[in-house]
Amino acid sequence: MTKNLVLDPSHAEAPTRDHQHYPSSLPEAKETKLHPTNAGGENASLYFVGTATTILEWEGVRIMTDPNFLHAGDHVHLGPGVTGTRQTNPALGLHELPRIDAVLLSHYHADHFDEKVEASLRRSLPIITTPHAKDHLTSKGEDESFSQVYDLDFFQSMYVDIRKSGTTHEASSKRVPAVKVTGMPGKHVPQGMLSKANDLLGAVPPTNGWMLELGYKEGDGSSTDSFKNGYRIYISGDTLLVDELKEIPERYKGQNIDLMLIHLGGTTIPSPKLPLLMVTMDAKQGIELVRLINPDLTIPIHYDDYDVFLSPLDDFKKEMERAGLSQKVVYLDRKDQYKFAVQQGR
Template structure:
C-alpha cells in the first residue's frame, strides 16, 4: 500500500509525493488578474493565485503536463520552472516545443526510474477538450495513468482537461483506477454558448458509475472566469447522485498536504 500526499496548489496544479517521488501536474503559478487568450476568439481571466508559490515548492522530479498551449494549464511562471523540474511528460506535439520533454500519445507509456524509488509507468490516456470534432481547434491533450509496485487499490489516474466521451470511458474501464484526480469545471465561453470543454459534475457521475474508483479528488474547477460550474454547483449535482458516488469525492484543501492511500 502506498500513502501519498496531495497538495492542491490551484486550478489543475497538484504536488503529488510518494515513495521518494515528487510529481507536479500542469504548473500554473502566475498571480491573478491577467486575461489569457485560448485562441479562436476565446479567453479567460485568472481570478485567484496559487496557494503555494513556485519559489515555495520543494525540488520536483517530474512534471505531468496535459497540454502546453492553454494558460490555465501552463502559464509563464509554470513554464519558467520547467528547466529545473526534472523529467517533463506531455503530448507528442507539445514535447516538440519543450527541450528534452517526453512526448506521448494516448496509449503510449514511459517510465520514471531512480535509485531507491519505485519505478513509475506513466501511460497517456485520451482526452477530448471540447465537443465532437473540436480537436483541430482546441489542440492535443492527454491524461495520465500511473502505476508502480505496491499499489493496492489500482492506478492513479489524472484525467486532464476533457469532457466525458466514449474513448475516455473505454480507457478508464481498462485502467480501473483506484484514485482519480478529476478535472471538472464545465468550461464554457460566451462565444460558444452551451458547449462545454471540460467535464461537468453530471458527466463525472456517469464516469464514476462506469468505473467505480475508490477515491475522486476534484481539481481545476475554480479560480478562472471560464469555469461554469464551481464547487457549489458540483456539490449541488452530486446531491442528486447515489450516495455511493457522493462518498467517493474528497476535496483537497488548497495549499495543505492531504494524505490518500493508493
C-alpha cells in the first residue's frame, strides 16, 4: 500500500518548538539563477542554505532537505573517533526559518541533522527518511519523539499531496498538486570487508538518495494512477559511485530527469590529512554520475562546508568543462536560489 502524506500550507505552524513569531518568507536571495538555455515560466525555486540543506518551494509548500544549521567553528560527530568542524555559515539561522511543511532526511548523521536541529524542530513536522533514521527519531520518549516520520527504502515511493484549506470543491476536483517521493540507492561505504565491518560497528549510517516528481493528480487526488509528473529532481544523497546506482537510469528509461542535486566534497575519514576512507563522491566520481544519470541540469551541493572534504568544487568544475558540459550545470553559493518551471503534466 502506498504511503500518503497530506500537507496544508494554509495551516501555518512554527518550524521550531520555541518559535512564536517567524518570518513569512525566506531571506531575499543573494542571486537568482535560471536554466542556462531554457529559462521561462518559472513557478518553483530551490534555495541553497549550505552543506546538503536546501529549501524547495512549490505550490505554497516548503520542503527542506537535510537540515544542518551549525556555524563556522562548530563541531559534529561523524563516527567513532571522527569529528568534523564547520568552515562556513548557513544562509540563515535555524530560528530565522519561515514555515517548513516537511523534511527530507537522507540519513541520520550529524552533518545532515545536527543536534541543535534535532532538539529544536517541532515534533509534529513530517519527516521522510530511511528506516534506520526513523527508528532513532521515533524512539526518544513521549515528549521528544517525532510523531510524523515516514520511512522509504530503495525504490519505495509515497505521495505528498498539497491541499489548501478553502479550496473550492470544483477547483480541487480538477487536479491536486502532489510530490511523488521515491527512495534511491546510496552507500557511504563500498562493498567488501569495510562494508561488513561498518555493518557490525554501525559507524556510518545507511543513506538514501531521492527522486522527487513534482506534478498533479487528476480529480480529487485519491487515485495515484492519475498522477502526471511535471518536473523530476534526483538528489544523490551521500553516496559513492556504487553499482546500485546503475539501476536508476534503467528504471527511469525514457523519463527525463530535469535536475540532479549531487552531493560532492570527497568526504574523507578520519580527515583529509589521514584519508583512510572516502565516503562521498569526489569530482571524478561526480562526473561519472552525471554521465550515468544524464540529467538536463546538475547543481552541486555538499562541497565545502566541513574540514573533512578533500575534493573542492573547482575540481568538479574542471571535470564538467573537460566533458563539454558547462551549459548543463548551475553553481549555487549559500543564499543563492535556482528557479525552474514545473509543467502541468507530461
